Amino acid sequence: MQEMIDNYSEESIQTLDWKEHIRRRPGMYIGKLGDGSYSDDGIYVLLKEVMDNSIDEFMMGYGKKIEVNIVDGKVSVRDFGRGIPLGKLVEVVSKMNTGAKYDSKAFKKSVGLNGVGVKAVNALSSEFAVKAFRDGEVRKADFVRGELINDFPIEKTNEPNGTYVEFTPDGDIFGSYGFKEEFVENLLKNYTFLNSGLTIVYNGTPIVSKNGLLDLLEEKMTEPGIYAPIHLKGEDLEIAMTHAEQYGEEYYTFVNGQHTTQGGTHLIAFREAVVKTIREFYNKNFDVADIRQGMVAAVSIKIEEPVFESQTKTKLGSKDMSPDGVSVRNFVHDFIKKHLDNYLHKHPEVAEIMLRKIQDSEKERKAISGIQKLARERAKKVSLHNKKLRDCRIHYNSNAERKLESAIFITEGDSASGSITKARDVVTQAVFSLKGKPLNSYGLSRKVVYENEEFNLLQAALNIEEGMESLRYNYVIIATDADVDGMHIRLLLITFFLQFFPELIKNGHLYILQTPLFRVRNKKETRYCYTDEEKQRAIKELGPNPEITRFKGLGEISPDEFKYFIGKDMRLERVRMKKEDSSKDLLEFYMGKNTMSRQNFIIENLIVDEEML
Template structure:
C-alpha cells in the first residue's frame, strides 16, 4: 500500500543535507578522479575560483595549491575574508560579497554556493582568514562547525587559506591525478597573465595569455601565425590547422566553459561574417571554420550559466545596460579581425588558401556525402549497430556527464555489454569486424565507408563537438592481438578526422580483466599478471584460475562489475610534443622494412598460465 501524501510527508532539508543528498546539482557527477570532470576536481575549482576572483579585482599575485594524500590546500594573498564573517561565508547560503557588484564586478563565483558545497561534501574543511595582522580559523565537518577558533594576532600576509578532505562516503576510493590538476591550474594562468600559481612547489605562469594556451595545446603548427586580438573584457587567439573539425577553448570570467555556450556561438557566427565580407565572397560556413583552433575569453557582469558547474554560458545580456553577448562579440570580431587581415596580407592569403582547399575537398565529396547522410538517416530509425541510451551528453539532464558509448567488436561482446549496461547512460555500438585503416585517406572515406558513417552519425559529431551525444566514447575490444589492432584502427580514425574528440578528453579504452581468480568464498578479477599473482597468494592453495580471451566469454552478470561498479578506463591523451604523425606513419602506414624489423625484434609469444 502506498504511503499517504499528507503534511507529515513534506520535508524541508537544510542546506547541508540538500547538498549531500543531491551533490550532482552542485558539482555535476561524483566519480573517483579517473576523469577530468569528476567531482573532486570541481571541489578544487570552486575554492580556486574565489582566489582567482580576488586576483581579478587586483588583490594578490600568487596562489599556492598543495594536494598531498587526499588533502587539498589553497592559499591566496588577496584581501582575506572579513574576520567576523568567516563562519557565514563558508556555511550560510546566500551569504557572500559576490552579490555586491561593486566589490566583485566580474567574478566566477556568482552566489557563494561553491564554497558551501565543498564544505558540505568534505569530512574535514578548514578556512583561515588573514587580515591586517590578525587571523581567524574555523574547522568544519560535513558543513557543521567543529571548532571556531578565537581571533589571534598573525604575522602572515593578508589572504585566505582553505583546506579540505573530500568525503570518502560520497567520493568512493577517490584519487587526485596530476594530469587533470595541472591543465586546470594552467588555464587559470593563461587567463590571468602575470598570476603565479604554485602547485606542490612547481610554478605555473603565463606571459602571453591565450597565445600561450594555444601554443601549449596545439600538436602541430598552424597554417599561419596565431592571430591575437584583445581588449579589457574580451580576448581571442586563433589559427587554422590541417585537421578536420573545429577546436575551441572557451572561458567566461576565468571559468572553462567546456560545453561552449552563447560566446562560442557568437564567435563562430562572427568569424564567418567577417571572412565573407573581407574577401567579398559567400564562402560556405564549413569551409571557413574547418580546421580552426581558437581560444576565447570573455568577462561579463552577472553571467548566467546553465548549471552550477558552469560548463556552458547561457547569458544573453552583458549587464543591465549593456549590449547582448552576441552583439558584443560579433562587433568586436568584425572590427578587430577585419583590421588584422588588412594589416597582415600574408596571413590573409594563407587563410584564403585554407578556405579554398576546404571548398575543393567538400565539392569532391558532396555527392557521396549526400548519399551517406540519406543512408544514415534511414538506418537511424532502426540502427542495428547502435543500442542507444536514454540520456545524452548534449541534453540538460543531470546525468548527462555520465553518458557513455561502448564501441565493441562482434555480436558476442556487444551482447554481454548490452545486457549488463545501464540503459539510461550507456549505449553500445557494434563493429562487424576490423574497421578500415583510414591513415592517409581523405574525409571522403568517412562517408564512403558505411561503418564509419554510422559511427559518425551515432556520435553526432559531423559538424563539431557541440552536438556530441556521449561524454565518454569507450573503445571496448578484446585484450588480444586482433582487439589491439581494432583499437589502433579506431584511434587512427579519430586522430585523422576528429582529433578534438581526443584533445577534449572524450576517448577512452575499456580495461577488461585478463583473469578471474576464485575459491568458494571470494572472487578476484585481475587485469595484469602481477595482480593475478597477488590474488593467488591472497586466496591460498589451488584457487581456480580462468583466463579471459575475449569479452564475449564474460557473462553479463560479471560484466556489471566492469562497466558499473569498478570500471577501469584508460584515457587516450594527445598533447603538444606527441609525435602523432610519425607514430601513425610508422604503425599505420605502408609496411616498410623498418617496421618489419621492429616487429621481429619485439615479437612476444604469450602462453596461458598453468
Template structure:
C-alpha cells in the same frame, strides 16, 4: 504498501544535509579522481575561483597550493575574508560579497554556494582569514562547526587559507591526479597573465595569455602565427592547422566553459561573417572553419550558467549597457579581425588558400555525402549496429555527463555489454570485424565506408562536437592481438578525422579483466598478472583460474561490474610532445620493412599460450 502522503512526510533539509544528499546538483558527478570532470576537482575549482576573483579585482599576484595525498590547501594573498564573516561565508547559503557588483564586478562564483559545497562534502574543512594584522580560523567537519578560534594578531600578509579533505563516505577511495590539477591551474594562468600559481614546488605563470594556451594545446604547427585580439573584457586567439574539424577553448570570467555556450556560438558566427566580408565571397561555413583552432575568453558582470558546475554559458545580456553577448562578440571580432587581416595580407592569403582547399575537397565528395546521409537516415530507425540509450549528451538532462557509447567488435561482445548496460545512459555500437585503415586517406572515406558513415551518424559529429550524443566514446575490444589492432584502427580513424573528439577528452579505452580467480566463496577479477598473483595468495592453491580470451566469454552478470560502478577507463590523450602523426605513420603507414624489424626486435612469447 504505499506510505501515507501527509504533513509528516514533508521534510526540510538544512543546507549541509541537502548538499550531502544531492551532491550532483552542486559539483556534477562524484567520481574517485580518475577523470578530469570528477567532483573532487570541482571542489578545488570552487575554492580557486574565489582566489582568482581576488586577483581579477587587483588584489594578490600569487596563489599557493599544496597537495598532501588526499588533503589539499589553497592560500591566496587577496584582501582576506572579513573576520566577522568567516563562519558565515563557509556555512550560510546565499552568503557572499559577490551579490554586490561594486565589490566583485566580474566574478565566477555568483550564487554563494561553491565554498559551502566544499565544506559540506569534506570530512575536515579549515578556513582562516588574514586581514590587516589580524587572523581568525574555523574548522568544520561535514559542514558542522567543530572549532572556532578567537581573533588574534598576526604578521602574515592579507589573504585567505582554505584546507579540505574530501569525505570518503561521499567520494569513496579517491585519489587526486596531479596532471588534472596541473591542467586546471594552467588554464587559470592563461586567463590571468602575470598571476603566479605555486603548486607543490612548481610555479605556473603565463605572460601571453591565450597565445600560450593555444601554443601548449596544439599538436600540430599552425599554418600561420596565432592571431591575438583583445580588449578589457574579451580576448581571442585563433589560427588554423592542417587538420579536420574545429577546436575551441572557451572561458567566462576565468571559468573553463567546456560545453561552450552563447559566447562560442557568437564567435563562430562572427568569424564566418568577418571572413566572408573581408574576401567579399559567400564561402561555405564548413570551409571557413575547417581546421580552425581558437580560444575565447570573455568577462561578464552577471553571467548566467546552465548549471552549478558552470560548463556552459546561458547569458544573453551583459552589463553595463545591456549589450548582448552576441552583438558584443560580433562587433569585436568584425572590427579587430578585419583590421588585422588588412594589416597582415600574407596571413590573409594563407587563410584564403586553406578555405579554397577545403572547398575543393568538400565539392569533390558532395555527391557521396548526400548519398551517405540518406543511407544513414534510412537505417537510423532500425540500425542493428546501434543499441541506443535514452539520455544523450546534447540534451539538458541532469545525467547527460554520464552518457557513453561502447564501440565493440562482433555480436558476442556487444551482446554481453548490451544485456549488462544501463539503458538510460549507455549505448552500444557493434563493429563487424576489423575497420578500414584510414591513415593517409581523405574525408571521402568517412562517407564511402558504410560502417564509418553509420558511426559518424550515431555520434552525430559530422558538423562538430556541439551535437555529440555521448560524453564518453569508449573503445571496447578484446585484450588480444586482433582486439589491439581494431583499437589502433579506430584510434587512427578518430585522430585522422575527428581530433577534436580526442582533444576534448571524449575518447576512452575500456579496461576489462584478463583473469578470474575464484573459489566457492569469493571471486576476484584481475586486470594484470600482479592482481592475479595477489588473488591466488588470498584464495590459496586450489583456486580456479580462468583466462578471458575475449569480451564475449564474460557473462552479462559479470560484465555489469566492469562497465558500471567499477568501470576502468583509460583516457586517450593528445599532447603537443606526443607527435601522434609520426606514431601513426610508423604503425599505420607504408613503412613495412621498418615496422617488421621493430616487431622482430620486440617480439615477446607468451609461454602460457604455447
C-alpha cells in the same frame, strides 16, 4: 505502493539542512563523483571551486600569487587577496545564500559564487579548515563534513592579507581517490593563461604565462598552425586563432576564467562572427564549413552575472552581458568585425595563407559533395532503426542531470555486443556494434567517412559531423578484446578519430575499456583481476586452490558478470595526445608502410603471454 500513498502525511515531509542536501545529492553541485581518474571527476571540481574565489580576488586587483599544495589527498589553497571579512568567516563557508558575489559592485565579473561552491567543498570534505587574514588579524574555523567543530577567536598576526582553505575530500563520498598531476596542472595552467600577471605556485613549482591565450594554443596544439596565431585582445574579450592542417574544428572557451568545455552562447557568436567577417573581407560568400575547417581558437570573455546551464558551469547560457542589455552575440560580433578585419588588412601574408586554406577546403568539399549527400540521406533513413546502435536515454548534448555519465561502447562481434547491451545502464550507456575490422583510413581523404557505411553511421551516432558542440556521449569507449585482432581494431578506430576528429581525443572523450583477464574465486568470494599481479594477490588472499578462469575474449563474459565491469567500478584508459605528439607522425608510424623502424618497435615491445604457450 498503495500503503505508501495512504501514509502520505506531514511526517512524510523531510527538511534537510544545507550539508545533508549536498551530501545526498552531490551531482547537483559538482557534476559526477569519480576517484580522480578523469579530468571532470568531482575532486577536481572541489579544487576549482576554491580556486575560483581566489581568482576572483586577483581579477579585482588583489593578490598576484596563489599557493596550491596537494599532498596525500589533502589540498590547501592560499591566496593574497583581501581575505574573507572576519565577522562572516563561518557563514561564508557554511550558510547558503551568503557571499559577496551577490553585490555586483564588489565582484563585477566573477565566476566563483563564494557561496554554493565553497560550501559544497565543505560539505563533501572529511576535514575542512578556513583562515582569513585581514589587516593584522586572523580568524580560523574547522569543519568535519560541513559540521562546525572549532571556531577560534580572532588573534593578531603578521601574515599578509588573504584566505587559506584546506580540505580533504571525503572518502565516504569519493571512495579511494587520487589527484593526477596532469589534470591538476592543466587546471592551474588554464588559470594563468587567462590571467596575465598571476603566478600559481603548485607544490613549490611556479606556473606563469606571459602571452595569455597564445601560450594556451602553444600548449594545446599538436600540429603547428599554417600561419602565426592571430591574437586579439580587448578589455573583456581575448581571442587567439589560427588554422592547422587537420580536419574538424578545435575550440577552447572560457567565461570569467571558467573553462566552458561545452561552449555556449560565446562560442556560437564567435563562430558566426568569424564567418561573417572573413566573407566580407574577401568579398566572397564562402561556405561556413570551408572557412572553419582546421580552425583552432581560444576565446575568453568576461561577463557580468553569467548564467550557466548547470552548477558545474561547463556551458554558457547567458543572453545578456550586462544590465544595460548588450548581448553576448552583438558584443562578440562587433569586436571581431573590427579587430579581425583590421588584422587581415595589416597582415596580407596571413590573409593570403588563410585564403588558400579556405579554397583548398572548398575544393575537397565539392569533390565529395555528391557522396556526402547520399551518405547523409542513408544515415537519416537508418537512424530510426539502426541495428548497429542501441541508444541510451540521456545524452551529453542535453540538459539532463546525468549527462556527464553518457557513454557509448564501440564493440566488435555479436557476442560481445550482446553481453554489453544486456548489462549496460540503458539510461546513460549506448552500444554501437562493428561487423568486423574497420577500414584503415590512414592517408585517405574525408571522402572515406561518407563512402564507408560503418564510418558514416558511427559519425552519425556520435553526431559530430558539424563539430563537437553536438557530441551525444561524454565517453566514447572502444571495447574490444585484448588479443591481436582486438588491438588491431583499436588502432584502426583510433586512426579514424585521430585523422578526422582529433578534437574528440584532445578534449578527452575517447577511452579504451579495460576488462579483466582472470576470475579468481572460492566458495565465498569472487575477484576479477586485470593484471597478473592482481591475480597472484587474489590467489594469495583467497586461500588454497581457488578456481582460476582466464577470459580470452569479451564474448566469454556473461552479461551478469559484465555489469561489474561497466558499472561504477568501470576501468577506462583515456586515449591521450601530448603536446609533443604529432598526429601525422603517430599515424605514419603505426598505420603507414611497414618500415624497419616500425618492425623493430613491434618486436622490441612484443609481450608474450606464457600461459598461452
